[in-house]
Amino acid sequence: MQQLFATDNNLTGFVLRVTLGLVLFPHAAQKMFGWFGGPGLSGEMTHMTEHAGLPYLVAVLAILVECLGMVLLVTGTATRITAVAIFGLFLGMIVFIHWKDGFFMNWFGKMPAGGEGFEYHLLVLGMCIAIFIQGGGRWSVDRLWN
Numbered sequence: 001m002q003q004l005f006a007t008d009n010n011l012t013g014f015v016l017r018v019t020l021g022l023v024l025f026p027h028a029a030q031k032m033f034g035w036f037g038g039p040g041l042s043g044e045m046t047h048m049t050e051h052a053g054l055p056y057l058v059a060v061l062a063i064l065v066e067c068l069g070m071v072l073l074v075t076g077t078a079t080r081i082t083a084v085a086i087f088g089l090f091l092g093m094i095v096f097i098h099w100k101d102g103f104f105m106n107w108f109g110k111m112p113a114g115g116e117g118f119e120y121h122l123l124v125l126g127m128c129i130a131i132f133i134q135g136g137g138r139w140s141v142d143r144l145w146n
Contacts, residue, residue, distance in 0.1 A: 076140020
């Protein structure tokens with residue numbers, strides 16, 4: 001358990017986790033609060049269960065991982081566990097939602113049915129792997145456990 005929270009005073013872990021947390025923030029805020037033109041919690045639940053076909057519990061867990069994970073990453077709390085959870089979430093997004101749309105994001109609105117590719121998701125997966133290897137780094141709550 002000690003090794004799961006172990007981290008040094010490096011800037012790399014800090015930069016990775018804060019960058020990923022801040023990128024996830026607007027997406028989480030769209031889902032939870034309807035900010036930035038998002039659907040809010042009830043709209044997101046409807047989308048995930050009725051349109052994406054996810055079971056209710058899976059949809060709830062996906063939203064929790066993204067929203068809570070963002071906070072945990074920014075603060076550097078349980079950083080490696082959070083990275084694994086976000087990795088699983090984004091791997092699921094690729095496999096079950098975005099794979100069929102190909103690699104590229106829909107930058108110009110020309111994808112069939114308005115789908116989005118998985119290039120962004122691959123970047124998140126890479127960051128999660130690096131965060132898992134590196135740990136939370138400087139200014140993380142995890143450093144308090146060392």
